[in-house]
Amino acid sequence: MSERINTPYTSEHFVAFCLSMLGQPYWYGTVVYKCSESLRSRKAKQYPSHYKDSRTARYKQDIANKKVCADCVGLIKGYNWTSGGVGVREAIGTDKTFSSKYGGNGCPDKSANGMFTYAKSKGCAWGTIDTLPEIPGVALRSDGHVGVYVGDGYAVEERGFSYGCVKTKVSSRKWTHWFQLPFVDYGDAVFTGGSYVKPDTAETVYTLGTRTLKNGSKGTDVKAMQEFLLQLEYSLPKYGADGEFGSETEKALKAFQRKIGIKQDGLYGSETHQALMDAVADDDEGKADSAPDTETPEEATPSVKRVRIVCDSGSVNIRVGNDTKYGRITSVKDGATFEWIATAGNGWHAIVVNAQIGWVSGKYSKTIE
Numbered sequence: 001m002s003e004r005i006n007t008p009y010t011s012e013h014f015v016a017f018c019l020s021m022l023g024q025p026y027w028y029g030t031v032v033y034k035c036s037e038s039l040r041s042r043k044a045k046q047y048p049s050h051y052k053d054s055r056t057a058r059y060k061q062d063i064a065n066k067k068v069c070a071d072c073v074g075l076i077k078g079y080n081w082t083s084g085g086v087g088v089r090e091a092i093g094t095d096k097t098f099s100s101k102y103g104g105n106g107c108p109d110k111s112a113n114g115m116f117t118y119a120k121s122k123g124c125a126w127g128t129i130d131t132l133p134e135i136p137g138v139a140l141r142s143d144g145h146v147g148v149y150v151g152d153g154y155a156v157e158e159r160g161f162s163y164g165c166v167k168t169k170v171s172s173r174k175w176t177h178w179f180q181l182p183f184v185d186y187g188d189a190v191f192t193g194g195s196y197v198k199p200d201t202a203e204t205v206y207t208l209g210t211r212t213l214k215n216g217s218k219g220t221d222v223k224a225m226q227e228f229l230l231q232l233e234y235s236l237p238k239y240g241a242d243g244e245f246g247s248e249t250e251k252a253l254k255a256f257q258r259k260i261g262i263k264q265d266g267l268y269g270s271e272t273h274q275a276l277m278d279a280v281a282d283d284d285e286g287k288a289d290s291a292p293d294t295e296t297p298e299e300a301t302p303s304v305k306r307v308r309i310v311c312d313s314g315s316v317n318i319r320v321g322n323d324t325k326y327g328r329i330t331s332v333k334d335g336a337t338f339e340w341i342a343t344a345g346n347g348w349h350a351i352v353v354n355a356q357i358g359w360v361s362g363k364y365s366k367t368i369e
Contacts, residue, residue, distance in 0.1 A: 005344050006322075008084025009105060010185045011137030017085040018075060018148045018156040019341050019350060020320075020357040021165045024092065025062045026158045027069035032078020032088060034097055035062040035069050055161065066093050072146050072158045073112045075165070076139065080107035080183055089320040090327055107183050112146045115139070119179045120208055120224075121277040126179035127220060132170065133178070135189045140170065141177045149178065209277070213268035217245040225249075225268055228280050229256060305340040307349045309333065311364040318358035322348035329358045340367055 005012040025035065028050035029043050040059045044051035051059070062069065068088060070078050078100070079085050087098030103109065110118050119139070120126055129140070136151035147157030149170065157173075158165050180186065208221040226241035226249055234252040250266040257264045260275045268276075309316055311334045319326040322344040330353060332338075338351035347362030 004187060005342070007185075008086075009080075009183065010187060011135070011189070012187075013084060014079060014184050015136045015148065015150050015156075016342055016344075016350065017079050017088070018165075019150060019167075020085070020089050020092075021068070021070070021075060021158075022156065022167055022352065022357050023165060023354075024067050025058075025069045025164045026071060026161050027059070027062075028071050028161070029074075030069045030071055030078075031074040032068060032070045032082055032085075032100065034091055035059070035065075035067045037063055039069075050161070058161075066091075066095065068092050070158050070165070073110065073115050075148065075156075075158050076115065076146065076181065077107055077109065080105035092320065093329070094327060096327075105183050112141070112144055115146060116141045116177065116179055117277060117280050119182055121274070122182040123210060124180040124182050126177060128177055129170070129175045131178070131220075133189075135186060137181070137184055137186060138178050139181055140173075140175045141179060142174050143176070147173075147175070209270070209273040213245055215245055215247065215250050215266065217268075218243055222249070225253075225276070228276055229253065232256065232279055306337045306368050307340045307351045307360065307365050308337045308368050309335060309360070309365050316360060316364040318351070318353050318360055320358065322346060322350070322359045324361075326359070329353060332360075337368070343367070 004010040005016050007013055027033075027035070027039075027043065029047050030039065033039055037060075040051065040063065068091060078088075081100045081102060081104040082088055082098055083101070083104060087096065090096050091098050108118060116126075116139075132138075132149065134151065136149055138149050140147040140149055140155050140157075145157075147155040147168075150156050150167070153170050154167055155170050155173065155175070156165065156167050159168070208224040211221070213222055213225060220243065222245045223241050223243035226236060226243070229249075229252050230236060230241060234255055236248055236252055238248055239246065253268060253272070254264045254266050256276065256279075257266075257272060260279070262271055262275060309332050315331045315333050317331050318329045320329055323346070332353065338353055341350040341352065341357060343349050343362075344359075348359045349362060349365055349367065350357055350359055
């Protein structure tokens with residue numbers, strides 16, 4: 001892994017941040033905040049159905065354990081609003097705090113669905129989950145919920161009150177789409193021309209709004225347009241969202257143009273695209289942004305790679321960051337093994353220790369299969 005892991009707003013740094021949040025609690029309506037009684041009380045007034053009396057003891061336990069909370073899209077917003085997670089890791093389990101700036105790094109205050117719509121309106125690449133590229137740091141989406149792809153078939157998600165921030169297999173969850181985030185630098189893994197070609201196929205996945213669509217057009221962008229029209233309750237009774245622009249789609253599109261008050265030409269150009277994105281965003285913002293709290297958790301699937309402690313002195317410190325300047329979490333004994341998460345450019349390994357992410361120097365550890 002390159003030094004990009006130490007550079008804020010790169011995909012590597014973003015993924016490392018998400019992994020560092022594993023084991024932290026899900027608090028609805030929060031955006032990477034230090035758990036506190038004042039926060040709980042304020043959110044309980046805003047969202048009483050999510051802060052029931054039966055949950056109060058758990059919230060108070062999170063406060064006592066000095067944890068850091070977020071909801072699903074709050075994980076993404078919070079990373080950007082804290083200037084790339086500055087001070088967040090150090091605050092977990094300590095009395096330290098960190099600052100947050102609303103709308104930081106150009107990341108808007110959007111719901112889970114709204115973030116997906118916003119990214120597409122900015123020309124970001126996206127596609128259905130079956131076209132998911134091996135690019136850690138892209139977001140994953142299902143209706144009302146988002147997560148972050150961290151590579152090798154796994155995602156990190158603030159899954160709900162019962163689970164908190166967890167690492168799950170993408171294939172075990174009901175994700176429908178992936179999308180590039182406009183405020184994350186993906187480096188060499190660029191998405192060109194508003195489309196993405198999956199390495200093992202010849203299929204081009206077009207980003208909606210990057211070309212004019214008309215009767216006879218075909219592609220993933222046509223399907224996306226149709227899905228949005230259906231979301232706004234425009235009828236496509238015969239063919240639905242099939243990715244082919246026919247007379248049925250043209251009729252629905254003209255109906256939308258008529259309602260919005262723009263030229264009813266049946267062409268999907270820049271003006272119609274912006275109008276549709278605005279309409280969908282308004283529709284999304286009216287919906288609750290919540291991850292499901294009632295699903296049955298899947299059994300944990302261990303990573304193939306692990307890290308073994310190799311220390312002549314008998315034990316080594318585990319820290320919240322990949323350097324001795326970071327605070328100590330705990331110490332572990334020689335010979336102990338832990339789930340491997342990532343390796344920084346300086347050789348330090350990120351591992352799972354006591355349900356949270358910690359870092360150990362490569363001088364005192366090695367990866368094993």
